[in-house]
Amino acid sequence: MAITAALVKELREQTGVGMMDCKKALNETNGDLEAAVDWLRTKGLAKAAKKAGRVAAEGLVGVVTSGTKGAVVEVNSETDFVARNDEFQGLVKDIATVALEEGENVEKLAAASYPGKSHTIAEEVTNAVAKIGENMTLRRSATVSVDEGIVCSYVHNAVVDDLGAIGILVGLKTSGKTDGLENVGRQLAMHIAATNPLAIAPEGLDQDVVDRERAVFAEQAAGSGKPAEIVEKMVEGRMRKYYEEVCLLSQTFVIDGETKIADVLKNAEKEAGAPIELVEFVRFAIGEGIEKEESDFAAEVAAAAGN
Incomplete structure (x- = not known):
């Protein structure tokens, strides 16, 4: 596979390692980006790959809770200006409210009736696209x-109550x-x-992710030249x-x-008077x-000027 400059650039952005x-x-990995990240890690040149790719889409995350249930939705737009639009904010709030009843299936949610209207949520999104002038997408929903x-929530970088850049739901039983x-x-x-954990406890981790980490640690430890039993202890410690x-x-x-x-949960149990489980x-x-498709702004200006 041809190693392009774009591929090298992407790997550098993910790992912070030199070109x-x-x-x-x-x-060494025939252009396999994920394998290349692991190769750099085994050489001690990079830490774990970033969990998410470059964040590109704009829009809002909306949350709503009611007692023992909560819902969170993501509605994307082309620019961050739309997140400040009152009508777009109202749209996301309404969709989140419907999601509380309809659940996390996006297709089902899109087909549900929009509050106070005689058409569906999907049709209301289409109407908003025509009115606001930007493409919009109901991307995902979860409950x-x-x-x-109780189910609790928090919105980080909120533009208004319950709408912002990051939305979290926590279920406490x-x-x-x-x-x-x-x-x-x-x-x-x-x-x-703040921390973006992958799971509540080790048993909740994706086994492929665990196996990948163990393989990287094993190769790193094997390079120490220590006896096999010491290498195994090193891997388990890591x-x-x-x-x-x-x-x-x-x-x-x-x-x-x-x-x-x-221990935070254990301490909270004293006031609750009963065990608490973060489920x-x-x-x-x-x-x-x-x-996100990157563009060369200077080139765009030059093209617009006819150069």
């Missing part, structure tokens, strides 16, 4: 619910009092916004540290910088994973 090392990694307890639990849930949601970094319950609470999240969380960041 020559990125080119060498791509040559969190608990049998008993308990048979105890929930009066004081909303603040704890909101703080946990703020923590999730895996434990990895779990602490990416699993919510073992992370250090960003609010106080010292308490583990599992689920959802984190939506606007445009995550969507690739």
Whole structure:
């Protein structure tokens, strides 16, 4: 496979490694970007790949909660100016409200009736496109619910209440009092916004991700020249540290910088008067994973000038 400058640039943006090392990694892996990231990591040149690609799409994430249930939706637009548009904000709020009842299936949500109108949400989005003048997409939806307890939310970089750049839902299951639990849930949601954990606990991690990390650590440790039993202990130690970094319950609470999240829940149980289980969380960041087509602004200006 031909190693293009664009591919080298993309690898450099993901890893922060120099261009020559990125080119060498791509040559060694026949242009496989993911394998090249791992190759650089085994050489000690790069940390883990960024979890998301370049964030490109604009728009808003909206959340809504009601007792034991919550919903979060992402509606994309072409520019961030639309996020300041009152009509667009109203659209996202209404869609999130409907999602609370309709659930996380986007096709079903799009086909649901729009509040106060005789047409569907999909048709209302189309109407908004014609009125506002930008392409818009209902990209995704998710819900969190608990049998008993409370679902809490937080929106980071909010433009108005419950609408912003990052939306989080946290489901706390308990048979105890929930009066004081909303603040704890909101703080946990703020923590999730900051740390972006991959799972609540190690057993919730994707096995392919775990296997990939273990393989990288194993190759790194094997290069130490130490005996096999020592290498195995080194790998297990690095895996434990990895779990602490990416699993919510073992992370250090960003609010106080010292308490583990599992202990935050234990402390909250005293006020609730019953065990508390963090059963689920959802984190939506606007445009995550969507690739944006980059343009050369200088070239555009030159072209417009007829050069």
